[in-house]
Amino acid sequence: MTVTHSTSSSIGFGLVGLGMVADFHAQALAPVSGGRLVGVATRDAAKGRAFAEKHGVAFAGTSIDELVARPDIDAVCITTSSGVHLEPALVAIRAGKHVIIEKPLDITTERADEILRAAEAKGVRVASIFQGRFGEGARTVKAAVAAGRLGRMVLASAYVKWHRTAQYYTGTRGTLAADGGGVLMAQGIHAIDLLQWFAGLPVEVFCRMTRRVYTGIEAEDTASATLTFADGALGAIEASTALWPGWQRRIELCGEHGSIALEDDRITRWDFRTAPPGDDAIRAAKDTAALGSGASAPNAISFVGHQRQLQDFIDALRENRPLAIDGREARKAVALIRALYDSAARGLPVKLST
Helix, strand or coil, X not given: CCCCCCCCCCEEEEEECCCHHHHHHHHHHCCCCCEEEEEEECCCHHHHHXXXXXXXXXXEECCHHHHHCCCCCCEEEECCCHHHCHHHHHHHHHCCCEEEECCCCCCCHHHHHHHHHHHHHHCCCEEECCHHHHCHHHHHHHHHHHCCCCCCEEEEEEEEECECCHXXXXXXXXXXXXXXXXXXXXXXXXXXXXXXXXXXXXXXXEEEXXXXXXXXXXXXXXXXXXXXXXXCCXXXXXXXXXXXXXXXXXXXXXXXXXXXXXXXXXXXXXXXXXXXXXXXXHHHCCCCCXXXXXXXXXXXXXXXXXXXXXXXHHHHHHHCCCCCCEHHHHHHHHHHHHHHXXXXXXXXXXXXXX
């Protein structure tokens, strides 16, 4: 039986894990319509109390079981480290709560699938945060691709040339257990998700990775890959956190009838053989920085993208309609990244298994 909510009810949210990204979720929930943050759970009781006081939250506990037992909580945001998404997600799902998991859904497709199977059995919804899809620039690009304006895709590529300091890689960052990988899983995943949303999943990838600067971490700080898509288009992914100063994330889509470049959420190239009147306004649009950029610092993003996705989640529950990004859609980026890691480990092209 699917869990639904009446259109008059307010969706109560719980938050598990109080790292940096939890603050974005709390800020994003404050202005949404039809939802509110009710409680948080973290092993550090003092940290939980301070977070609750900062955001005006009624409950702060050290047990996820205590959090999900509350009848005023309908959905749980999982903001723990990437490699610790499965366990709290299963606790919440088994308690009949919907879950919103900060990217990635989990660090392997097997763990992601366990979450999805549990949610399907319990009749609850699963979402994973990919706020880049809610930018005006990204949605304009998606509409153009869907309308066939590029014609046959020729090249579809993503570039994440970012900067992180040596101090960033302290604690569990850059570890395989906590992060599930390096720049591809932790930073590049948003560009990778946008690329496959626009162009579809590639059918084959060939990837190489290295620790070019941050040699003390377990995972890669730099990666480069070539892609082959089902329709014959080719592409590339380049990603690094080892360079300076950090450029905006860039997606390039080049087709027989036109080409587009998207930097963060700003369209910087919009070139077509045939240009209807609306194209001038698209090329002239400059105010597309609402989502912020993580190019040089992880906390430089805005909570606006999270707000838009959480509002979609609330509206979908209240209206009993599909989510803009459900768990199976979010799984695609994980599957692509795991194929990249497999290719790099084997030194061979890898067919994408979905």
